[in-house]
Amino acid sequence: MIKTALALSTIILISGCSSESEPPASSASTSDTATEQSQPDYETTDQWVGRWTGVEGLFLKISKDEPADPGHYLLEMQYGLDAEQSGTFEGQATDEGISFSRDDGQQLLRAGDGEATGMKWLAEKEDCLVVATGEGYCRD
Structure with a gap:
């Protein structure tokens, strides 16, 4: 039971870290896309x-x-x-x-x-x- 709790805690901690690093990358590409789209043709x-x-x-x-x-x-x-x-x-x-x-x-x-x-x-x-x-x- 303790091993299961420890494994779940590790998974949650790892997924929390990876989630924090993803949004800046995706928001940067989103702002680049918005800049490209706002340029008239x-x-x-x-x-x-x-x-x-x-x-x-x-x-x-x-x-x-x-x-x-x-x-x-x-x-x-x-x-x-x-x-x-x-x-x-x-x-x-x-x-x-x-x-x-x-x-x-x-x-x-x-x-x-x-x-x-x-x-x-x-x-x-x-x-x-x-x-x-x-x-x-x-x-x-």
Whole structure:
């Protein structure tokens, strides 16, 4: 009985020691993974550089913001039918797309298809960027 208790105590002590050494290693790799995952994919958003066409004369022209860090863009847009619904906005790559701010608030430009734009004139397109339902730009 004493031998069994001693053996169990030894096993518990050994397993307790090994448990203490494991979490730092796994938490280090977890933080490395989190750091890697938090880096936006500039290769994807860099492919969006160029001109995109909306409906009724609306357009989006994306260019790299060369003086800024990678993943920064200039978005020249005519996003509404009124003359004041246009401008050039600074954007930054995120995991979901390109985040930017304009007079109507914070926006997110993300990849989609014509169906995602919510506009029947673009419904058949496959290569599109969408700000919101009713606002999208496509390439032919």
